[in-house]
């Protein structure tokens with residue numbers, strides 16, 4: 001298929017790429033840009049492992065045709081924090097043992113960050129709803145929910161500093 005150019009903002013930086021229009025955002029993030037923090041699970045919108053934030057909304061990148069991303073702002077797990085300076089959600093996941101096998105963790109963290117960006121004081125119901133599209137096969141969501149609650153406190157503290 002004829003390749004096309006697409007421009008968007010990725011983790012705060014403009015990118016221009018020549019892509020196959022049949023590629024998904026997930027294909028481009030992982031295979032083209034080598035940002036492998038975003039995971040490929042089911043590839044059909046069911047597991048949430050590929051969650052990124054697009055224009056402020058947590059989306060399954062495996063379902064987004066790359067041409068739909070033109071002009072949008074995309075954040076991946078690499079854009080929100082790193083080992084030296086983790087995002088409060090990443091810190092809380094580590095502190096509270098919410099990372100189990102870790103495959104679902106990047107997606108969980110992106111869904112949680114999108115929630116906290118819009119809803120700084122979520123209740124457990126809102127947290128559950130926000131991560132409802134993220135499947136963790138390691139059983140417990142209890143630590144994950146507790147970590148998101150703790151992250152909300154950390155974000156509030158950082159804002160008030």
Ligand code: FES
Pocket residue numbers: 039040041042043044045046047048049050051060061062063
């Ligand atoms: S890989 Fe996208 S939802 Fe599973």
Ligand code: FES
Pocket residue numbers: 099100101102103104105135136137138
């Ligand atoms: S920690 Fe989520 S699938 Fe294992």
